[in-house]
Amino acid sequence: MCVGSYISGNGIYQKLYSAPGDRMSGVSAVAPTSGMSAILEGSHGGMLSAAGTAAAENAISSETLRAYDRALRQVTELLAGRLMEDENLSEVLSEMAADGAGRAKLGQIVAAVRFRARLAGRSDPVGPSCDAVLKAHRRATPPSRQVAAVDWDQADAAAALAASAGDLRGLRNAAIIATMSDAMLRVGEVTALKVGDIDHRRDGAATLTIRRSKTDQYGDGAALYLGIPTTLRIQTWMEAADFAGTDMTDGPLFRRILRGEHASAEPLSPRSIREIVRSAAAAVGIDGASGHSLRIGSAMSLVRAGAPLIETQQAGRWASPVMPAHYARNEMVARGAVARLRYPTA
Structure with missing residues (x-):
């Protein structure tokens, strides 16, 4: 037996393989190892040190690691003991495609296997x-349908409606919606926010520090702008939650709410953030929203307001202009050459 391992969102999962090499079969145990001390054995007989494994884990976001974890589990099941090689993998992909998997799903499987x-x-x-x-x-299937967007106006309406409930949960959810809209945050970034990441400005606005993100795996950090209304929503939530002591600097910004309207010391989970966004969007008439909807909607609003694509890319911290251009393609049409030059007064 050979002990192998791969990265998951909770660290390294050790797996037992029936033989050395690429065979992902005979899994008899799956348990998170403590810390990053495990060593991964490759098919070439070489060893990847704990430091190398930790560096690899830090090279991509925790959300991506969890997605790769799920993808590799699915591949393992479908391979049914066969070697993880091109011919067998192509059969797995064909089977998944026949079962209705979309482009994104197959792409995620390939990325996980390559990682x-x-x-x-x-x-x-x-x-x-x-x-x-x-x-x-790709030739046989249409592109994946874009999830519903929540633009600036819709985000403001959703936050106002959440806050109107007047309870602790509503104040928290309003602050989350406003913060995600202003800073174009990913779900994982929201769960990682600390109270000390907010730096209040003299004009009543604030600067939000993101310490690590999907496109900033070296932890250089990013400074993002929060408008005065959003800053006020955060302050209102914090005052209602009665943050005190070390909670004012080191504690999570957005937390679970316990019975009796008490804020716990535990941060919200990514699943909870997604549900908050989905419910808040549905409350203002937007169906099909996801944790990405506020980010997409803000990109659309920026382009609609006149922001160049490069500024939109920078605001959302995308690695390239491809995704913001995709999200705001309808808004960009109205600013294209035909709209500007043939119909300059339209």
Whole structure:
């Protein structure tokens, strides 16, 4: 038996393989190891140190790690003991496509498999057979439908409606909606926020520090602007929650609420954040919202207000302009060459 491991959102999960190499079968135990002390054995017989494994884990976000974890579990089940190589993987992808998997799902599977191979020092198992399946699938299926967007006006309405409940939960949810809209936050960034990440400005606005994000894995940090209304919503939530002592600097900003209208010391989970956004959007008539909806809507609002694509990319901290251009494509049409030059007064 050979002990192998791969990264998951909770650290490294050790797995027992039936033989050395790329065979992801014979899994008899799955348990999180303590810390990052485990060593991953690759098919080439080499060893990746704990430091190397920790560096690999920090190279991508915790949300992505959890997604890779789920993807690898699914691949393991579908491979049913076969080697993780191009031909077998292509059959798995074909089976998933036949079952209705979309482009994004198949892409996530491929990315997870490649990440695992790189981590183990192995050659890329995704080859010509997988490429052929992916190309055929792209031709046969339409692009994934974009999730519902929540723009600035809609976010303001959702936050106001949440706050109107007058209870602690409503004040917290209003602050979350406003903060995510202003700072274009990802769900994982919201759960990681600390009270001390808010720096109040003289004009009543605030600067929000994001210490690490999906596109900032080295922890350089980012400073983001929060408007006066959003800052007031955060202050109102904190005062109602009665933060005190070390909670004023080191505690999580957005927390679970216990019975009796008491804020706990525990941060909200990513699932809870997504549900808060979904429910708040539904309350103002927006169906199909997700944790990404406020980010998408803010990108659309920025472009609609006249922000160049590069500024929108910077505001949302995207690695390239591809995604903001995709999200705001309808808004960009109205500012394109035909709209500006043929109909300059429209």
